[in-house]
Amino acid sequence: MAKKILLLPGDGIGPEVTAVSRRLIDFLATEGIVELQVDEAPFGGAAYDLHGAPITAATIETALQSDAVLMGAVGGPQWSGLAYDLRPEAGLLKLREAMDVYANLRPAFCFNALAGLSSLKTELIAGLDILFVRELVGGVYFGQPRGIETLPNGEKRGLNTHSYTSSEIRRVARVAFDIARTRGNRVCSVEKGNVMEAGLLWREVVTELHAEEYADVELSHMLADNCAMQLVRAPQQFDVILTDNLFGDILSDIASMLTGSIGMLPSAAIGKPGAPGLYEPIHGSAPDIAGKGIANPCASVLSLAMAMRYSLERPDIAIAIEQAVGAILTDGQLTADLGGSASTQDIADTLLEALGRELAREKREGFTPNNGK
Numbered sequence: 001m002a003k004k005i006l007l008l009p010g011d012g013i014g015p016e017v018t019a020v021s022r023r024l025i026d027f028l029a030t031e032g033i034v035e036l037q038v039d040e041a042p043f044g045g046a047a048y049d050l051h052g053a054p055i056t057a058a059t060i061e062t063a064l065q066s067d068a069v070l071m072g073a074v075g076g077p078q079w080s081g082l083a084y085d086l087r088p089e090a091g092l093l094k095l096r097e098a099m100d101v102y103a104n105l106r107p108a109f110c111f112n113a114l115a116g117l118s119s120l121k122t123e124l125i126a127g128l129d130i131l132f133v134r135e136l137v138g139g140v141y142f143g144q145p146r147g148i149e150t151l152p153n154g155e156k157r158g159l160n161t162h163s164y165t166s167s168e169i170r171r172v173a174r175v176a177f178d179i180a181r182t183r184g185n186r187v188c189s190v191e192k193g194n195v196m197e198a199g200l201l202w203r204e205v206v207t208e209l210h211a212e213e214y215a216d217v218e219l220s221h222m223l224a225d226n227c228a229m230q231l232v233r234a235p236q237q238f239d240v241i242l243t244d245n246l247f248g249d250i251l252s253d254i255a256s257m258l259t260g261s262i263g264m265l266p267s268a269a270i271g272k273p274g275a276p277g278l279y280e281p282i283h284g285s286a287p288d289i290a291g292k293g294i295a296n297p298c299a300s301v302l303s304l305a306m307a308m309r310y311s312l313e314r315p316d317i318a319i320a321i322e323q324a325v326g327a328i329l330t331d332g333q334l335t336a337d338l339g340g341s342a343s344t345q346d347i348a349d350t351l352l353e354a355l356g357r358e359l360a361r362e363k364r365e366g367f368t369p370n371n372g373k
Helices: 014-030 045-051 057-064 088-099 112-117 166-180 197-213 224-233 245-259 298-310 315-330 344-365
Strands: 003-010 036-040 068-073 103-109 129-135 143-150 156-161 186-191 218-223 240-243 268-270 277-279
Touching (some): 003 014, 003 045, 045 088, 068 088, 088 277, 166 240, 186 197, 197 218, 218 224, 224 245, 240 245, 268 298, 277 298, 298 315
Parallel strands (some): 003 036, 068 277, 129 240, 186 240
Antiparallel strands (some): 103 129, 103 268
16 A cells, blocks of 8 residues: 655745655656655745645645655745744644654764764764754743733733643653664753753653663763753764753754754654654755755755655665765765755756665665664
8 A cells, every 4th residue: 555645845945855855756656666645735935825824724634644744944034024823934833733743853964975074073973873852842832821921011021931741751752762772772861950840850750761661771861051062072972862842953953063064964753653754854944045956955855764764664765765865975966065066956866876776786685774864
């Protein structure tokens, strides 16, 4: 039976990079390697322009009936004056909440060909492979009350609430521990329990779950500010980093620049077993380069690989895609963000050729499961 995948290209460079992933999907289907039913819908600012909302109820329903959702990027200056609930980013938050994808997997890994492009010394970066497990549907981005209010003296106050329940912490921590068992078997839990009660509860719940079910996994704790420092001091000390919504957002973006370009990194958002996952590059819509044909599509393509691994039950294809990306980088196919001159279409063309070679090699030799990148 065909698996269902929903494409949400979004705004800015989103449609450009998602189109490359669509070419790979079509290639896989044409070659008889995988059978996918593909739907597509406007999302973010594009949806607002068409429907007056950043996501429609119909699109959410299609997402919930899919096996995986692959999105591009949302946002742009033309929508910055809208009310918060109408902005493109609100559509993304609404989709995450509706899908209940509470665990965000953000890998920070460095292809060998890009080690020299990092802002850190090559010896600190070569072989880097960190996986962030970020809680995605709670914390300060979703907490209530929130808003801007006028005080009796006429002064305004902005309010956001950072809160977590023990069950919200346990379910995302369980994802981190389970994945760690397939990697280096180490989890570093990150919070600010020294000044935040929600962080203190986070540490307590993670420690309890570890003792109850995951004593075989090495667990450490670190304050978020120290983690930020350690990521640029000695990043290879980390295997899996477990953290909340806000800190995960910030720390994973810091880690992305260790790898050479934010344009290289994918992400997955998953929830209950069997539920659809949401996959997206972690870069933004980059309106300054939209339409110029120079956007790096690798993060979108690697997000497709994550979808193959976590939702579409084809880890062999995931590995082939990752190997194909590594191959074209080694051959010097680099977009402008990596210091090269290859266009988006150049990358798409060479990726298709490399993917064909990798799939043929896997057919001859079999595939070896990797560590979840």
